[in-house]
Amino acid sequence: MITIKNLHANVEGKKILNGINLEIKPGEVHAIMGPNGSGKSTLANVLAGNENYEVTEGEVLFYGKNLLELSVEDRAREGMFLAFQYPIEIPGISNATFLKTSINEIRKYNGLPELSAKEILDLIKDKSQILGMEQDMLNRSVNVGFSGGEKKRNEVLQLLTLNPKFALLDETDSGLDIDALKIVASGVNIFRNENNSVLLVTHYQRLLDYIIPDFVHVLAKGKIIKSGGKELALELEDKGYDWLKEAEPAF
Amino acid sequence: MTAENKKEKQWYYDNFELFEKSLNGDKELFTNALRNEALSKFRNIDFPSLKDEEWKYTNVNPILKNGFTPAKEINISAELKENIENKMFCGFGCHRLVFVNGIFSEELSALKPLPEGVIINSLRKTIKENPAVVREHFPSFSSDSNAFNLLNTIFSLDGLFVYLPKGKAVEMPVQVLYLNGNDNEMFLSSPKNFIAAEEGSRIDIIMNYAGISDNSYFSNIMTEVTAGKNAAVNIYKIQNENENSYHIEKVNAVQGESSLFNHYSISFGGSIVRNDINSSLNGENCECHYYGLYLGNNKQHIDNHTFVDHAKPNCMSNELYKGILDGNSRGVFNGKIMVRPDAQKTNAYQSNKTILLSDKAIIDTKPQLEIFADDVKCSHGATIGRLDETAYFYIRSRGVPAEFAKSMLIRAFANDVIESIKIQELKDKLNHMIFDHLHRVEIINQ
Numbered sequence: 001m002i003t004i005k006n007l008h009a010n011v012e013g014k015k016i017l018n019g020i021n022l023e024i025k026p027g028e029v030h031a032i033m034g035p036n037g038s039g040k041s042t043l044a045n046v047l048a049g050n051e052n053y054e055v056t057e058g059e060v061l062f063y064g065k066n067l068l069e070l071s072v073e074d075r076a077r078e079g080m081f082l083a084f085q086y087p088i089e090i091p092g093i094s095n096a097t098f099l100k101t102s103i104n105e106i107r108k109y110n111g112l113p114e115l116s117a118k119e120i121l122d123l124i125k126d127k128s129q130i131l132g133m134e135q136d137m138l139n140r141s142v143n144v145g146f147s148g149g150e151k152k153r154n155e156v157l158q159l160l161t162l163n164p165k166f167a168l169l170d171e172t173d174s175g176l177d178i179d180a181l182k183i184v185a186s187g188v189n190i191f192r193n194e195n196n197s198v199l200l201v202t203h204y205q206r207l208l209d210y211i212i213p214d215f216v217h218v219l220a221k222g223k224i225i226k227s228g229g230k231e232l233a234l235e236l237e238d239k240g241y242d243w244l245k246e247a248e249p250a251f
Numbered sequence: 252m253t254a255e256n257k258k259e260k261q262w263y264y265d266n267f268e269l270f271e272k273s274l275n276g277d278k279e280l281f282t283n284a285l286r287n288e289a290l291s292k293f294r295n296i297d298f299p300s301l302k303d304e305e306w307k308y309t310n311v312n313p314i315l316k317n318g319f320t321p322a323k324e325i326n327i328s329a330e331l332k333e334n335i336e337n338k339m340f341c342g343f344g345c346h347r348l349v350f351v352n353g354i355f356s357e358e359l360s361a362l363k364p365l366p367e368g369v370i371i372n373s374l375r376k377t378i379k380e381n382p383a384v385v386r387e388h389f390p391s392f393s394s395d396s397n398a399f400n401l402l403n404t405i406f407s408l409d410g411l412f413v414y415l416p417k418g419k420a421v422e423m424p425v426q427v428l429y430l431n432g433n434d435n436e437m438f439l440s441s442p443k444n445f446i447a448a449e450e451g452s453r454i455d456i457i458m459n460y461a462g463i464s465d466n467s468y469f470s471n472i473m474t475e476v477t478a479g480k481n482a483a484v485n486i487y488k489i490q491n492e493n494e495n496s497y498h499i500e501k502v503n504a505v506q507g508e509s510s511l512f513n514h515y516s517i518s519f520g521g522s523i524v525r526n527d528i529n530s531s532l533n534g535e536n537c538e539c540h541y542y543g544l545y546l547g548n549n550k551q552h553i554d555n556h557t558f559v560d561h562a563k564p565n566c567m568s569n570e571l572y573k574g575i576l577d578g579n580s581r582g583v584f585n586g587k588i589m590v591r592p593d594a595q596k597t598n599a600y601q602s603n604k605t606i607l608l609s610d611k612a613i614i615d616t617k618p619q620l621e622i623f624a625d626d627v628k629c630s631h632g633a634t635i636g637r638l639d640e641t642a643y644f645y646i647r648s649r650g651v652p653a654e655f656a657k658s659m660l661i662r663a664f665a666n667d668v669i670e671s672i673k674i675q676e677l678k679d680k681l682n683h684m685i686f687d688h689l690h691r692v693e694i695i696n697q
Contacts (some may be wrong), residue, residue: 072644074646084645091666092663
């Protein structure tokens with residue numbers, strides 16, 4: 001379970017988050033929606049531990065641990081995963097090497113034996129088939145020469161192989177055509193179960209046609225101003241964000 | 252001439268008298284005349300100083316202050332004999348030539364059968380056995396020889412000699428090991444290398460300079476390359492001298508029509524390092540590629556000077572120099588491209604990128620383009636940066652430890668230089684060396 005209490009954060013001295021309160025239980029999918037500049041991506045980056053963001057107030061509990069005191073890598077090892085809006089290219093490091101390193105570092109931290117190269121390759125191949133990815137991408141450098149859609153698919157491949165407790169998806173739908181969107185969404189749907197949780201950060205309702213959320217929150221000026229069920233997303237689609245401008249904060 | 256410089260030059264005059272006495276039979280060889288010619292030129296010029304435009308970032312005084320003794324043959328330890336394979340960058344199939352302090356070691360070398368007419372051997376041996384070939388391909392003195400280049404000619408005893416007759420290709424790479432240093436004396440090692448590739452011939456040469464003693468020494472090298480019509484010469488230089496040593500090399504390449512010259516310069520070691528590479532593109536449709544990778548740590552100083560002279564039309568040159576500087580190290584890149592009035596349709600590109608891993612590391616980068624033709628494509632660029640923070644965050648966000656993430660980013664940065672190397676064993680070994688040298692965690696690809 002993840003509990004966010006009164007979270008405030010700055011970027012380069014500018015206040016972006018103004019007191020976020022949110023609780024996400026195992027088995028739940030939450031969507032955070034909001035106009036550009038509302039703080040959606042900041043929330044995702046702060047939770048994953050990006051050091052360019054400074055937390056000025058508040059608390060985040062991640063399965064009982066004080067998340068904000070953990071390093072970026074320890075957050076990942078505790079079961080947090082951020083699917084990036086703009087995945088990074090790493091020339092000279094193959095996808096297989098990268099995933100092998102990642103999987104075994106997480107396993108070591110959790111006191112599990114490391115997996116052999118063969119076990120890892122079998123695991124990756126299994127997951128990449130679900131996403132309709134070519135086998136040769138395993139030997140290609142991480143995200144190098146990948147199209148926008150392939151990069152997003154690669155993020156979801158990492159999600160499926162690392163199988164974290166909590167997945168944060170930062171604008172995973174941006175730049176995807178409808179076919180790629182469906183594949184990415186099916187990956188997320190395969191991932192979700194009663195023991196893990198998902199937080200989708202998105203500008204558009206479109207993704208939520210394929211990944212049905214349990215809760216939708218609207219973010220504006222660094223605060224959640226309205227929360228509801230999946231129907232809230234449809235209402236937003238219909239009326240736009242202006243409709244909520246005068247609304248009271250949800251918490 | 253400064254008084255101080257006088258003292259340092261006197262050291263070399265005094266040593267020359269002793270050196271000449273030790274030459275014995277070699278004194279009769281025609282190359283000895285060049286020594287005296289170089290010595291008289293040496294008397295009339297100063298060592299370069301910070302006042303010289305070409306040396307403004309590199310202070311050579313620490314080299315001059317030490318009196319280096321011209322190298323003599325030393326006993327080769329059993330340990331070195333046993334471990335010679337470990338210093339190789341390619342397997343048993345390679346031709347291996349070993350020079351110890353610039354002097355050919357027959358017992359450490361392993362020459363394989365060669366195509367008819369091809370010579371790959373010690374220069375000194377070849378002068379004795381086949382003087383006509385050497386005389387024919389011995390390039391004349393470049394007029395721009397500086398005091399260090401002259402010093403090489405004065406004290407050089409040996410070096411690599413390669414001659415490829417028309418149409419001959421050497422399939423396996425030639426591995427040349429230059430092992431330097433001596434526990435008892437501070438040696439001046441002066442290899443003189445000649446590579447003459449006639450029309451349509453082809454060769455890959457790996458030149459590896461490495462220290463075999465912790466004592467300070469000075470490697471002062473000259474390498475002359477001529478590539479005839481349609482010839483292809485690939486040189487991979489790996490400089491891994493000890494960190495108390497000094498290393499200066501000048502490479503002069505002269506290219507004929509439609510020839511290809513690839514030069515790699517990978518710098519790991521040395522206290523003060525200066526690499527000069529000059530190419531004259533003297534025929535049409537030449538291609539010339541310079542790749543460089545310099546890794547500095549502690550107080551190392553690594554200076555790379557390149558000069559590509561486009562004299563004829565339709566030639567292409569491309570330079571990619573990349574550096575990773577840590578600690579208090581300092582890098583210099585000076586890349587000059589000359590496009591002469593005749594050299595229309597020239598394509599000339601140059602790029603220098605450096606990553607500074609510490610606040611105390613420094614890079615001076617200076618591109619110089621002199622273009623006298625109007626229908627040309629030339630570009631240059633230089634970037635200086637730190638490791639990409641977003642990429643660093645991305646890798647760590649997958650549970651990868653911070654130090655390992657840095658190593659991955661360093662590997663990623665060096666990738667385009669490493670990946671362009673076509674000899675797999677060399678590529679693998681360089682990967683190990685990069686992480687080893689930067690004291691970083693290694694990434695093993697599987």
